[in-house]
Amino acid sequence: MTDSHTIAVTVNGVRTEKSVEPRLLLSDFIRHELMLAGTHVGCEHGVCGACTILFDGFPTRSCLMFAVQADGHEIATVEGLSKGETLHPLQQAMHDSHGLQCGYCTPGILMTMSAFLDSNPSPDEHAVREALSGNLCRCTGYQHIVDAVLLAAERMRT
């Protein structure tokens, strides 16, 4: 029999307590226990980036952590990115620049690149592409995502 642990996690600013089995991945905890299905699961070995969340403010693969490790920590998921009906500038720019097609990779990209823009308000294209390198997109060819990030950066500066 496996043991279970009670964890207290702050998710998008709201503190929750749950009991989890140690082997439960943080990605599955977010989707199946918290019912926040915006965080997507792609490869489950840290390559595709679809499951990227912010863990204590840093973009992190939620498929490479266990839920039990989140005890006492803060998580941000894509559901917390907009302010009500007002999209985050990066979400708006992704929409305006056609930065998504099927949308499967989009939550991971939004979490990665919104944190990137917070610490890099004036990135060039090279820096954007490097920051984006850990997120696979099979639809767009990336060009429109890069356009969106640069557009969001410009809008966020003004």
Add this chain to the structure above:
Amino acid sequence: MKPAPFKYVIARTLDEALAAKAEYGDEARFLAGGQSLVPTMNFRMAMPAVLIDINPLTELSGIKANGVTRIGAMTRYRMLEADAGIGERLRIIHEALPHIAHPQIRNRGTLGGNLSHADPASEMPAIMLALNATLYLRSAKAARQIAARDFFVGALETVIAPDEMLTEIVVPHLPANSGACFMEVARRQGDFAIAGIAAIVTRGADGTCTRARLTYCGVAQTPFYADDAAQSLIGGPVTPAAIKQAAALAMEALDPPGNSHADPSYQRHVAGVLTRRALATAWART
């Protein structure tokens, strides 16, 4: 895939962690950044019965410089990237970091976890070998130090005993007039290298090379130290001819295993080209 069930033990102090490892031995793995361990668990290539989470051990995290640079085993890659002192004194580490996976992985991955995992394709084992680092191991009963050169035994194998933990990495600073360079070739940014090289050379007062180290990742079962090639450089200036000869010696010494993206002869070729480029760059930086 999902990981097999395991018992989770959270360590609040180093003593607690070492006591747990002494108790569970081979059955247990330390959980540091988890960026190599968790994928292998997701694939059930690794099924440890116990995970000892050492993330609360802030005492193992940090970078100190006093003649040497001491890096705690739980220091995350992002901390190394952000450390200006590393950039100044051990620039080759900064040069290699962007090649290690992706920012999200580097936010979590730790130097000690990486070295303990001992993936032969990984960059830091080769860098630590080139820098002649000393690794500090602890168990509940004893402490010992081991040179990076004696640490790696095989693919994913080190000399760490079942009751031991790598706690600290001590890196000596390079002599004056040294130049270092890290380069690798991978299919995509962040992928495992087809071949990678760390080259370090020192220029003496008379303009000749007095010290040279050449190490490789991705081309053998452990990080590879090209002794003869490095020795061939000592005593003369690092001219294009000397570089060519060293690269030829390195290629001769290498016996790469090949992988799905590169057969052994191509890996050897890439290693030779990288040797020439990295040596020329390192020498120019002396």
